[in-house]
Each structure stands twice: as C-alpha cells, then as structure tokens.
Amino acid sequence: MSAPLLEVRDLRTHFFTRAGVVKAVDGVSFTLERGQVLGLVGESGSGKSVTGFSLLGLVDPPGRIVGGSIRLDGEELVGMPLDELRRLRGRQIAMVFQDPMMTLNPVLTVGAQMTLAIRAHEKVTGVAARERAASVLTRVGIPDAAARLDAYPHEFSGGMRQRVAIAIAMTHSPGLIVADEPTTALDVSIQAQILHEMRELSRESGTALVWISHDLATVSSVAERIMVMYAGRLVEEGPTSTVLRDPRHPYTRGLLDSLPATARPGQELRQVPGNTPSLLALPPGCPFAPRCVRASERCVVDPEHSVDAVRAFRCHHPLERAA
Amino acid sequence: MSTAFLTLDGISKRFDPRLTLGDRIAARFGATVEDRPVRAVTEVSLTINPGETLGLVGESGCGKSTLGRIVAGILPPTAGTVTIDGEPVLQNGRKVTTRVQTVFQDPFASLDPRMRIGDTVAEGPIAHGLVTKANAVDYVRGWLQRVGLEPEFAGRYPHQFSGGQRQRVAIARALAMQPDLLVCDEPVASLDVSIQAQIINLFLELRRDLGITCLFISHDLGVVRHVSDRVAIMYLGRIVEVGSTEQIYRDPKHPYTRALLDSVPRLVLEDDALVEFNAITGEIPSPLAPPPGCTFHPRCPLAVDACRRDVPALMADGTDRLVACHVRAMERNNTETTTRENDR
Numbered sequence: 001m002s003a004p005l006l007e008v009r010d011l012r013t014h015f016f017t018r019a020g021v022v023k024a025v026d027g028v029s030f031t032l033e034r035g036q037v038l039g040l041v042g043e044s045g046s047g048k049s050v051t052g053f054s055l056l057g058l059v060d061p062p063g064r065i066v067g068g069s070i071r072l073d074g075e076e077l078v079g080m081p082l083d084e085l086r087r088l089r090g091r092q093i094a095m096v097f098q099d100p101m102m103t104l105n106p107v108l109t110v111g112a113q114m115t116l117a118i119r120a121h122e123k124v125t126g127v128a129a130r131e132r133a134a135s136v137l138t139r140v141g142i143p144d145a146a147a148r149l150d151a152y153p154h155e156f157s158g159g160m161r162q163r164v165a166i167a168i169a170m171t172h173s174p175g176l177i178v179a180d181e182p183t184t185a186l187d188v189s190i191q192a193q194i195l196h197e198m199r200e201l202s203r204e205s206g207t208a209l210v211w212i213s214h215d216l217a218t219v220s221s222v223a224e225r226i227m228v229m230y231a232g233r234l235v236e237e238g239p240t241s242t243v244l245r246d247p248r249h250p251y252t253r254g255l256l257d258s259l260p261a262t263a264r265p266g267q268e269l270r271q272v273p274g275n276t277p278s279l280l281a282l283p284p285g286c287p288f289a290p291r292c293v294r295a296s297e298r299c300v301v302d303p304e305h306s307v308d309a310v311r312a313f314r315c316h317h318p319l320e321r322a323a
Numbered sequence: 324m325s326t327a328f329l330t331l332d333g334i335s336k337r338f339d340p341r342l343t344l345g346d347r348i349a350a351r352f353g354a355t356v357e358d359r360p361v362r363a364v365t366e367v368s369l370t371i372n373p374g375e376t377l378g379l380v381g382e383s384g385c386g387k388s389t390l391g392r393i394v395a396g397i398l399p400p401t402a403g404t405v406t407i408d409g410e411p412v413l414q415n416g417r418k419v420t421t422r423v424q425t426v427f428q429d430p431f432a433s434l435d436p437r438m439r440i441g442d443t444v445a446e447g448p449i450a451h452g453l454v455t456k457a458n459a460v461d462y463v464r465g466w467l468q469r470v471g472l473e474p475e476f477a478g479r480y481p482h483q484f485s486g487g488q489r490q491r492v493a494i495a496r497a498l499a500m501q502p503d504l505l506v507c508d509e510p511v512a513s514l515d516v517s518i519q520a521q522i523i524n525l526f527l528e529l530r531r532d533l534g535i536t537c538l539f540i541s542h543d544l545g546v547v548r549h550v551s552d553r554v555a556i557m558y559l560g561r562i563v564e565v566g567s568t569e570q571i572y573r574d575p576k577h578p579y580t581r582a583l584l585d586s587v588p589r590l591v592l593e594d595d596a597l598v599e600f601n602a603i604t605g606e607i608p609s610p611l612a613p614p615p616g617c618t619f620h621p622r623c624p625l626a627v628d629a630c631r632r633d634v635p636a637l638m639a640d641g642t643d644r645l646v647a648c649h650v651r652a653m654e655r656n657n658t659e660t661t662t663r664e665n666d667r
Binding site: 043044157159160187188189190191192193195214215216217218220221240241244245254255256257258259260261262263265266268269270271272273275276 | 382383485487488515516517518519520521523524527528542544545546548549550568582583585586587588589590591592603604606607
C-alpha cells in the first residue's frame with residue numbers, strides 16, 4: 001500500500017492569550033488517503049476549524065502549532081519556512097472557507113484574481129490563464145463563465161460566490177482541499193447543489209477533502225470517514241455509516257440524539273445536559289465527563305484511544321456495539 | 324374559520340428605497356423616476372388556531388422574518404390587517420397589544436449588554452403594570468426558574484452567559500409579558516446542536532404547560548417538523564402551501580415544497596450510500612424584480628404557460644391543505660371531472 005496523502009500525528013495547536021493557554025487542538029492524529037472525503041464534526045469551540053487552519057499553516061498569533069507533525073505527501077509541514085509553504089498552498093493543498101469573501105478580494109474582478117492564482121504557480125500567458133479560469137468556472141457550474149470573469153464578487157449571489165471560491169481552490173487540482181463549513185451560510189436548495197458538485201469534482205479529479213461541519217446530516221451525505229471532536233480532542237473516528245449508526249462514544253450518541261430528525265415529531269429530544277466547557281478551564285481527564293451519564297471516577301484520567309474492528313474512540317465506558 | 328386565534332388578512336409589505344438627491348430633483352421637475360420597491364410580502368392570508376404552532380418555512384429573502392415582524396406588531400404592513408381574537412395588533416401604525424411577544428434569532432444582539440438580565444426581564448411587565456416594582460424581583464426569579472436558569476442569575480449581565488442561556492433569558496423576557504402568542508424568529512438557528520435540543524425541549528414544555536399559540540419561523544425543515552402542528556411554506560413573499568405538518572412532509576403538493584424537502588441532507592446510515600440530491604436548479608430571483616406569474620416558474624420542472632402569465636391563488640385541495648399552483652389545480656379539476664363523468 002502506498003503512503004497516505006495526509007498523515008497528522010499528535011497535532012497540538014494552542015493559543016497563548018492573556019487569560020491563559022487555550023488548547024484549541026490537543027493531540028489530534030489521523031490519516032487521509034488520496035481521493036477520500038473525511039468529515040470533521042463538532043460543536044463550536046471543539047477545535048475542528050483550528051485543525052483545518054493548522055493543516056495549511058494558517059494559524060495566526062497568539063495561536064501556534066506547539067507540537068506534532070503534519071505530513072502531506074511525505075513532506076513535513078510543521079516548521080516549514082513560509083515561502084516553501086506558500087509554494088504548496090494553492091497547488092497541493094487549498095482551502096474553502098465558510099464565507100467566500102475570506103477568499104475573494106472585493107476590489108478585483110473574479111477573472112483578475114483567478115489569473116493571479118493560476119500564474120502564481122505556473123508560467124503561462126495571461127490569455128491562457130484566462131481561458132483556464134473560464135474553464136474552471138464552467139466546471140463548478142457558473143453559467144456564461146467567460147463573461148462572468150469581468151464581474152466583481154459583489155455582483156455574484158452567495159451561492160455563486162462560494163462556487164467561485166471552490167473554483168479557485170480547484171484550479172491546480174490539489175491533492176487536498178480543506179473545506180471549512182462551505183455550505184453553512186447557504187440556503188438548503190443551494191447547499192444541495194454545492195454538495196453535489198463538490199462530491200463530483202472530488203471524484204473526477206481525485207482530490208481528497210477534509211469537510212469540516214457542525215451538521216451531521218451534511219457530513220453523512222458526503223464523507224466516507226468521520227471524525228468527531230470535542231474540546232480540542234478526537235473522541236471517535238471511523239467509517240461514517242458505522243460511527244453514526246452505532247456510535248461508541250457517549251458524546252457522538254448525544255449529538256445524534258439531539259437531532260430532531262432522529263426523534264418522533266413533538267416528542268422531547270434526548271438532550272446532552274450542560275454546556276461545552278471553556279477551553280481555558282477544562283476539567284481533568286476526559287473533557288466530556290461532566291456532561292456524561294456514563295462517567296465514573298476513572299474518567300478523571302484521560303482515556304487512551306481504543307480501537308475496535310473498524311474505528312477508534314476515546315472513552316473508559318464506551319457504549320456497547322449493536323449486534 | 325371562525326375559531327381562528329390569529330388572523331392575517333391580505334398582508335403585503337413593500338419597502339420603498341429612498342430616492343437619491345438627483346432622482347428627487349428629477350422627480351420635482353416632472354421626470355418619471357424609476358423607484359424599485361422591494362415587495363417583501365405579497366397578499367398573505369393565514370390563520371392560527373388557539374394553542375397551535377404554525378411553522379413558517381422558507382429560504383433567505385422569502386419574507387418570512389418580515390411577516391413575523393408584522394405579526395409581532397414591530398413593522399406596520401403596507402396593506403392588510405393582523406388581528407388576535409378579533410382585536411387588531413396595530414392601530415395607526417402603533418402596536419396596541421401586549422398579547423404577542425417575540426423571541427429573536429440572535430441572543431447576542433437582542434439583549435442589552437449593559438442591563439442586568441433581571442432588569443431586562445422586569446422592564447416590560449413593570450411598564451405595562453403586570454407586576455409592581457416591589458414584586459418584580461420575585462416575579463423575575465420565577466420566570467428565570469421556569470426557563471431553566473438559576474434565579475440568582477438575575478443580577479448578571481448578558482456577557483456572563485453562553486448562547487443557549489441567553490436564548491433562555493430572551494424566552495423568559497417574552498414570557499414575562501404573559502403573551503398569548505409567541506413569534507419565534509429562528510430561535511435555535513445560532514445554537515450548537517446539543518444546545519439546540521435543550522432549547523427545543525424547553526419550548527415544547529412551555530408550550531404544553533402554558534398553552535401558548537406560536538408562529539415558529541425557521542429555515543430548518545427538521546426543527547419545524549418537530550415543533551409544528553401546521554406548516555406554511557413561503558417563496559418570494561407569497562405563501563405557496565399550507566397544511567398539517569404530516570401532510571406537508573409526507574406528501575408535498577407544491578413543486579417548491581417538494582424540491583425544498585428533497586434538498587435537505589438526511590442522516591445517511593447505510594454503508595456507502597452516497598445519496599443523490601434532487602437539487603432545484605437556478606437561484607432565488609431578486610424580490611426587486613420578481614418574475615411574472617408564479618414566482619417559482621423559472622425553477623419549476625412542471626411549469627406551463629399559465630404559470631408564466633398568472634399568479635396562482637392559494638386554493639384548498641379538498642382537505643384543509645392550501646396550495647398555490649396552476650398545475651396542481653388543473654390535475655385536481657381533471658380528476659374531479661373524470662369522477663363526475665364516471666358517476667354519470
């Protein structure tokens with residue numbers, strides 16, 4: 001078997017704030033094969049976005065990757081000098097943000113910024129770059145792409161803007177795209193279009209995706225594998241259908257039970273009590289223990305990862321596997 | 324129905340943009356200046372029965388929040404009336420009832436950051452004489468407890484609370500006015516899933532115990548299905564379908580309702596089942612220039628000539644469901660004719 005596309009080991013990204021050290025990502029490890037779609041789910045503050053940003057080295061001070069390793073295609077990204085990192089960004093690894101205006105410059109036409117992105121990595125003429133840009137825009141479903149190159153971002157609707165951001169990420173057919181809540185700000189009908197298109201694009205070009213979202217239903221419809229994060233740590237990881245059908249970690253179960261879709265209409269939802277803990281004042285041991293019905297004295301000691309046949313989880317008192 | 328608790332009759336709302344100086348001068352000299360009003364809500368008539376929760380669903384820009392604000396008496400409609408138990412909510416553009424209260428989406432924006440939450444909750448009831456100043460402290464503590472907060476929290480400021488707790492404060496503030504109708508505008512949209520479940524449960528419990536009637540506005544079809552007795556679907560300022568929650572979700576009649584339901588990602592639990600989406604093509608047209616006829620026709624797979632010409636009326640389909648669709652109306656007429664011929 002060839003080496004995985006992405007190998008993250010014991011990643012730690014901390015923020016050194018005046019109030020104290022925020023361990024936003026604390027010991028996250030996973031691998032991703034070429035062309036695979038990995039869903040990363042969690043609630044706000046779980047560290048899912050910081051994990052995504054860390055992969056591209058986009059963590060700004062006071063945040064810093066304090067430990068661990070990120071190997072993309074065998075190349076170590078942690079500690080890589082900025083100019084080398086910039087050579088990789090856009091060509092081998094790209095990002096799609098929740099707000100497409102994070103990617104787009106409001107005072108440049110879409111065509112201008114796309115040709116800039118193309119010529120940053122390839123020596124081509126302006127005309128050739130423009131043609132490439134038009135063809136990528138067509139691929140993400142923008143009608144009349146050649147003419148739309150001269151439009152500014154504000155002349156596009158929210159859904160179209162997100163398509164442009166995706167087009168820019170796809171330009172160099174990178175091996176990996178990190179998509180951080182790419183459809184969260186969009187209406188359901190537009191979300192369905194974008195989900196469908198991104199899955200097709202990833203399949204066609206063999207691009208692997210890390211799909212970050214708080215929405216289990218969205219992730220379950222695109223991702224082959226799923227990772228569930230809580231308070232900066234991975235609590236469960238495995239094939240999407242296995243994890244969602246038959247979760248072993250009580251937090252994963254709690255998330256699923258919170259969804260109205262899993263309950264009879266009008267019935268009380270089985271809720272997770274309490275709030276997500278502040279990352280500044282994490283309880284000792286398992287961070288989920290204070291909200292967990294299965295917690296015992298053992299849970300003050302941080303559980304190690306356990307592995308069953310197909311998936312990993314981190315709990316002293318895992319749920320039984322359904323037969 | 325005469326038993327209706329809340330009645331909306333022919334509600335329309337247009338927002339006229341302020342003309343620029345140049346346009347105003349031109350208008351003064353008799354030039355025809357193009358003003359492009361936004362028709363946010365067009366001819367909406369709806370009723371809600373006592374104790375019922377009506378879910379109002381639509382995508383962004385469809386006018387659902389504007390309609391909610393009109394019901395709550397925050398915005399005066401351009402045309403039409405809103406009445407609760409036969410009493411108007413607005414008179415001469417001013418809200419004249421406290422029987423309707425609102426819970427907004429963003430609990431970070433809807434609470435005054437410089438007021439202790441106890442004072443925020445007490446302000447309305449004191450001003451309207453529901454409680455004396457002397458009794459306000461106990462009154463507020465009672466409501467905080469009712470929504471699952473510690474009574475001692477009354478002395479705290481909004482920044483000391485999490486999003487879910489703030490939404491509880493906002494609910495307590497609305498309920499402290501002892502309303503008969505609650506307008507909830509995306510009350511759980513900005514909350515995390517586990518917190519969302521807590522607030523939905525609180526809502527179900529309060530509704531059961533207090534018998535409050537509710538207009539529940541949301542873009543989240545899953546949440547609406549869970550809390551509503553009936554559902555109204557809105558598209559570009561108009562109601563396109565109204566029916567019982569069960570009818571709408573099991574057998575949507577309007578092509579837009581169907582497309583919307585098909586677009587919702589479902590929790591996929593089967594192995595390797597990458598679901599196909601029946602995505603609606605195209606985008607929502609601008610309410611500045613809505614298409615003629617049925618506003619959904621440019622995206623509709625069933626559209627016929629009549630759809631491009633005439634606005635379909637909201638009509639009963641034989642049950643208590645209403646649908647605004649030419650194609651469905653024709654189908655119904657055809658079946659009715661055949662049945663009649665067969666009877667003959």
